[in-house]
Every structure is written in C-alpha cells, then in structure tokens.
Amino acid sequence: MTPEDISSLRRLIVDVPDWPTPGVVFKDITPLLASADALRQVVDAVTEPYLGVGIDKVAGIEARGFLFAGPVAYHLDAGLVPVRKPDKLPRAVLTRSYDLEYGSNTLAVHADAFAPGDKVLIVDDVLATGGTAAAAVDLVQQAGATVIGIAVLMELSFLAGRAALPDVPVSSLLTI
Numbered sequence: 001m002t003p004e005d006i007s008s009l010r011r012l013i014v015d016v017p018d019w020p021t022p023g024v025v026f027k028d029i030t031p032l033l034a035s036a037d038a039l040r041q042v043v044d045a046v047t048e049p050y051l052g053v054g055i056d057k058v059a060g061i062e063a064r065g066f067l068f069a070g071p072v073a074y075h076l077d078a079g080l081v082p083v084r085k086p087d088k089l090p091r092a093v094l095t096r097s098y099d100l101e102y103g104s105n106t107l108a109v110h111a112d113a114f115a116p117g118d119k120v121l122i123v124d125d126v127l128a129t130g131g132t133a134a135a136a137v138d139l140v141q142q143a144g145a146t147v148i149g150i151a152v153l154m155e156l157s158f159l160a161g162r163a164a165l166p167d168v169p170v171s172s173l174l175t176i
C-alpha cells in the first residue's frame with residue numbers, strides 16, 4: 001500500500017475516548033468496514049504476505065477478528081476457525097484463560113478445529129497488550145497445530161503487544 005493509502009485508512013478509524021471504560025481510547029473500525037475500497041485494500045494487504053505459504057486454517061478472534069478472517073481465509077483457500085468467548089461453542093472445546101488489567105478472559109475453540117500439523121494464521125483487528133493473541137497461539141498449539149503468523153489491521157505499539165508474542169511473526173498494516 002502507498003503512504004496515501006495508509007493515510008486514507010487511518011482517517012477511517014475513529015478514536016472514541018473513554019469507551020467502553022474510562023481511560024480506553026477505542027478504535028472504531030466501522031467506517032473502514034463500510035468503505036468498499038478500504039475493506040478490499042485491508043483484506044488484500046493482510047492476505048498478501050501469506051499467499052503461497054500453505055496456510056490450512058485462518059483463526060479469527062471474536063468478534064471483530066471474524067470480519068477480516070472470513071475474506072482472508074477465502075483468499076488463502078484456507079478453512080476458518082472462530083476463536084470464541086466461553087460458552088459460545090456447542091461441542092467439546094480447548095480453552096485458555098489470561099489475565100487482564102482487571103479480571104481475566106477466556107478464549108475457546110472446538111477441540112477438533114485444528115488438525116495436528118495444520119499451518120495456522122491468526123487474524124484480529126487490534127493488537128494491544130498481546131494477551132488475546134497469545135491465548136489464541138496457545139489454543140492452536142494445544143491442538144498440535146503450528147502458528148505461522150498473527151495478522152492484525154492495527155497495532156497499538158505503546159502497549160508492546162509484540163513482546164507478549166516473542167516466537168511468532170506479527171504483521172500489522174497500521175502502527176499507532
């Protein structure tokens with residue numbers, strides 16, 4: 001993407017201060033999703049580094065990760081695995097809990113979602129502290145599959161998410 005393309009994408013991400021809680025600046029990507037040009041550019045750019053790599057499954061993280069994971073999986077001729085919040089999946093699951101600043105979160109995948117040896121690309125919208133992505137990595141590895149990379153639209157570099165993911169390549173289109 002050209003620097004002009006990057007600037008255009010940035011303008012379509014709206015900062016919402018103090019949402020959902022005081023002190024958080026929420027990155028609202030709905031204007032970007034609503035732009036046909038921007039959506040196509042983002043999906044193409046997220047996909048591009050992984051073409052020809054032999055990705056078997058794209059793991060999309062609930063909920064906004066799903067929005068990109070679907071079209072990325074389609075372009076990579078890969079399957080799609082939803083990484084979900086607890087109690088959303090109806091069959092046997094693998095789970096991983098991780099700490100937040102206040103409290104904790106749990107993510108789950110169906111126990112048969114990945115085959116041992118699958119090459120997996122994890123997709124989400126925002127990489128912040130990296131806790132969510134690290135939990136997704138753990139779920140893939142619990143299943144005996146291999147994480148090839150983590151692809152995000154946007155990385156909040158001041159939260160140092162990459163430091164939580166030392167062994168996995170991270171690609172992000174926008175660094176904030």
Ligand code: AMP
Pocket residue numbers: 024025026027028061062063064124125126127128129130131132133161
């Ligand atoms: P983290 O586990 O801290 O890396 O947080 C990443 C997850 O939380 C992603 O699934 C994001 O969708 C969401 N997230 C974290 N911070 C923000 C933010 N400032 N704006 C929008 N989503 C965020």
